[in-house]
Amino acid sequence: MTLGITDHDGGIRVIRLQRPPVNALDPSLVTALDQALRTAFDEGIGAIVLAGGPKVFSAGLDVPTLLGLDRAAMRSFWRDFLGVAERLARSPVPVAAAIDGHSPAGGAVLALFCDTRIMARSPDPEKPFQIGLNEVQVGLPVPAAIQAALRRQVGPRVAERLLVAGAMVDSATALSIGFVDALCEAGRAEADALDWCRRHLALPRRAMLATRAEARADLAALFDHAQVDIDAATEAWFSDETQATMKALVARLQAGRG
Template identity: 30%
Template sequence: MRVAVLKLKNPPVNSLSLEFLTELNINLEKLENDKTFRGIIITSDCPRIFSAGLDLKELCGKNPAHYTEYYKALQNLWLRLYLSNLVLISAINGSCIAAGCLISLACDYRILADNPKYVIGMNETRLGLVAPFWFKDNLVNTIGHRASERALQLGLLFPPAEALQVGIVDKVVPEDQVQSTALSVMAQWLAVQDHARHLTKNMMRKSTADLLVKQRDADIQNFISFLSRDSIQKSLQMYLAKLTQNKG
């Protein structure tokens, strides 16, 4: 079986800059088109972090054209992951937050390293932001409506045991076993005939993806108008300043 390992590498925290999103989309498209691959394991090359989510610098003080390009790249990434014909397994070897969590949710299976310092979830409300409806839909499809409502409103970040309990990950294993477990789980998924699995995956996921496809432009406009509010720009700038101070 030919399985690609896609390592997220945008130090220090794999934040999803426009350049990084574009690169991810290109690499995923290449793997989709290369018929020798049947699966991808997505993991991180940065220590202790899978991905911290959106690059907030892309959302501060830019123009609407930039926000449009950025948000389209994010939509494209999710649609490409969520509807991929390949088996996608997320080998989560660090904290996995907000849009980073979305990447893992779009996969077929999630394995999290058992380290109490690693958390997974969508914490947008803690930054004064709102997760887009398709983030919400993907989460609801994974952990159910009530658990999603609580997680999204409170911006919850789950440590491994809680993540497993709520179902946002499928397996928690010792840190040094994340990759080997991903490979053994991959073998299980690849034991199923591809065409039957593709059609079943599409049947399960297409209606959720179609909601975004039908509303893409309106979704972009909502994002831009929300982001362009003075109060949102101020809170993002304050948060970025705080991050910079912490680094200092």
């Protein structure tokens, strides 16, 4: 199973990424996550916690697997991945991201489209947990909707500096620039996210949901022309530069494991 589902009192559902070792996003995990979100909305769940694994929320795209896809399959993957981001952006109920470790690239994307991001501090100050959109470092341009979501979160100047450099930041820096909304001790992200959901569900429901929908309308509108991002991402994936950069990355990873 690539997901774990746990229901809690008050109508809160935890959807936990469970694809060892680092919850890398491949077509099967993205499809499962999309279906889990659809099901939660259809069943009238009141709030959702999106959680990952200890030490790594999600390591982002499963590059070795995705490099084996042809153009049609890769276009389908981008459609589905950006579709999950859109589903989070348009969620009718609050969604809290419980980030109990590193969250690069695709992991950071999922978190960006939630209502709030609660990130753990690393128990080892010499090895802080990091989050960021480091796509440029692996040869991928960041899709426009994702860039806009980061600008919405941290402001245009900070977003520009992070995006162009493909920079990762530690959890303390992420809090200071507004990339995440709260920090917690390692292992506490899911519990704190549940508490966040409970506080919001304790508010007058109709007023909370209506205000939330209006406040997040700009985020949802980023996907009004999603086909442009899907086409651009597919073309970029198959560019010579991107393919060469990612294949070199995979070779380094495989050499490290050897």
